[in-house]
Amino acid sequence: MYSTVLMKSNPSRRRFMGSVGAGAATLALRPLYSRNYLFGAPPLPGTDNFVHLNLNESPYGPSPKALKMIRDAVSLSGRYYYDLAFGGLAGELTDHHELDGDFVVTGAGCTEILKLCDDLFLGPKLQLVVAEPTYDAVIQYAVNSKAEAVKVPLTKDYRHDLAKMADAVTPQTGMVYICNPNNPTGTIVTKDEMDRFMNRIPESVTVVVDEAYSHFAGSGYESAVKYVKQGRNIVVAKTFSKAYGLAGMRVGYALSNEDLIAKMRPFTVDYAISALSAYAASAALTDSQHIERSVRLIAEQRQALYAELKKAKFEYIPSDSNFVMINVGRPVGDVIDEFYKRKILVGREFPSMPNFMRLTIGNADEMKKFFVAFREIFKV
Numbered sequence: 557m558y559s560t561v562l563m564k565s566n567p568s569r570r571r572f573m574g575s576v577g578a579g580a581a582t583l584a585l586r587p588l589y590s591r592n593y594l595f596g597a598p599p600l601p602g603t604d605n606f607v608h609l610n611l612n613e614s615p616y617g618p619s620p621k622a623l624k625m626i627r628d629a630v631s632l633s634g635r636y637y638y639d640l641a642f643g644g645l646a647g648e649l650t651d652h653h654e655l656d657g658d659f660v661v662t663g664a665g666c667t668e669i670l671k672l673c674d675d676l677f678l679g680p681k682l683q684l685v686v687a688e689p690t691y692d693a694v695i696q697y698a699v700n701s702k703a704e705a706v707k708v709p710l711t712k713d714y715r716h717d718l719a720k721m722a723d724a725v726t727p728q729t730g731m732v733y734i735c736n737p738n739n740p741t742g743t744i745v746t747k748d749e750m751d752r753f754m755n756r757i758p759e760s761v762t763v764v765v766d767e768a769y770s771h772f773a774g775s776g777y778e779s780a781v782k783y784v785k786q787g788r789n790i791v792v793a794k795t796f797s798k799a800y801g802l803a804g805m806r807v808g809y810a811l812s813n814e815d816l817i818a819k820m821r822p823f824t825v826d827y828a829i830s831a832l833s834a835y836a837a838s839a840a841l842t843d844s845q846h847i848e849r850s851v852r853l854i855a856e857q858r859q860a861l862y863a864e865l866k867k868a869k870f871e872y873i874p875s876d877s878n879f880v881m882i883n884v885g886r887p888v889g890d891v892i893d894e895f896y897k898r899k900i901l902v903g904r905e906f907p908s909m910p911n912f913m914r915l916t917i918g919n920a921d922e923m924k925k926f927f928v929a930f931r932e933i934f935k936v
């Protein structure tokens with residue numbers, strides 16, 4: 557039953573390709589989580605009657621092929637899944653991105669890849685250049701590494717200010733982090749902006765591009781994988797948590813040039829991805845239809861949300877992702893509480909954008925419930 561997966565992996569790739577990450581303590585309450593969790597234990601989706609529009613998960617979940625694989629692979633739980641973990645999944649990802657060589661490190665979510673990058677490229681007296689606001693786990697890990705985070709405010713239209721980020725680079729810069737599309741604003745760095753930035757940035761500085769939400773981006777967007785192919789000093793971080801709908805499985809990966817991959821590998825934690833997760837990701841890769849469908853349905857619901865917000869005269873930031881920032885015109889904390897009372901979880905507060913609420917796009921039924929609460933809370 558598993559032989560299809562096992563046979564698929566190219567034997568030439570069955571070299572040691574250690575995987576990353578610990579994934580431990582993910583149930584602990586941490587500030588990265590929504591303020592809603594302060595009300596008690598995190599509710600379980602599907603069992604709590606809450607609508608979960610807070611963590612940018614896909615309401616369409618995993619591909620049926622991934623679900624079947626998870627069930628089929630349960631019996632492998634007693635093994636270290638040697639084949640798939642040590643070469644198979646990394647090999648499949650290499651092929652998926654049309655690379656040829658040792659270009660992939662896998663990890664327990666994109667989060668572990670970001671931590672690994674901070675561990676490797678930062679340290680005391682070194683600087684991380686980032687946008688503000690952006691996905692802040694990378695900043696937390698930099699602080700843990702005793703590095704300094706240099707935060708560059710977004711432009712007036714809430715996009716990365718790449719010119720100012722390039723200006724902020726100094727001999728102490730260990731790493732520049734670009735979140736594209738950006739969490740929490742959903743905005744993108746365009747192909748031309750990225751080209752200009754990469755032409756300016758010294759080759760000695762490592763650029764980490766987080767493409768967790770790349771599947772949702774529209775025109776003007778281009779993946780930074782092309783710079784990996786050019787052998788630039790860049791790491792592209794990706795995940796199965798968003799469009800693939802496998803957030804709970806904890807699978808992410810980095811694409812980079814062979815030299816950087818070799819440097820990253822000793823920082824990985826072997827066997828960090830579970831057997832079930834590795835097999836699920838492998839199966840998910842084969843179902844492009846599921847991704848296309850999920851992305852299309854999310855785009856439809858995003859349009860419906862825009863229409864509702866326009867009607868109610870609410871400002872929002874047009875998004876290239878599966879979440880939208882809405883200006884609620886007052887500090888968002890109380891608004892989050894109001895939605896919580898109506899059993900709707902929305903995104904947490906972002907201190908530099910105090911009046912904005914980040915809303916994950918749900919399915920039609922979830923969005924209907926959101927609209928009912930929205931009209932009630934804002935009396936529109």
Ligand SMILES: Cc1ncc(COP(=O)(O)O)c(C=O)c1O
Pocket residue numbers: 611612664665666667668691735738739766768769794795796797803806807808
């Ligand atoms: C920009 C960004 N990067 C990484 C992650 C973490 O992804 P993963 O579940 O793969 O660790 C998230 C999760 O929300 C995110 O928004």
